[in-house]
Amino acid sequence: MTSRRLIKEYRFISLVREEVPFKKVRGVEERRSVWETLVGLGNVRVASGGGDTLEVVVNNIYTPTEFADQVRSLL
Incomplete structure (x- = not known):
């Protein structure tokens, strides 16, 4: 997380990077199952939001x- 955007990166053999600029964020959602809550x-x-929805x-x-x-x- 930077002051301008949220970046999620996954590296194994290749690189997958997802980022959402904070100025475009329209929602933050938390989810937990029963088991996740226990641990x-x-x-x-x-x-x-908008036409091109970005999501991390x-x-x-x-x-x-x-x-x-x-x-x-x-x-």
Whole structure:
């Protein structure tokens, strides 16, 4: 996370990078299943609105509420 955008990057053999600029963010969503709640994990989805919807989903992170609040504070 930077002061301007949220970046999710996955590297194995190739690189996959997803980013959403904070000025385009229209929603921050937290999700937890029963099992995730028991172990303290959760998912956070950050999405933009409009015609071309950009979306970054961060899966299975500890303290998802804290992470989502950090994203919200940058909006």
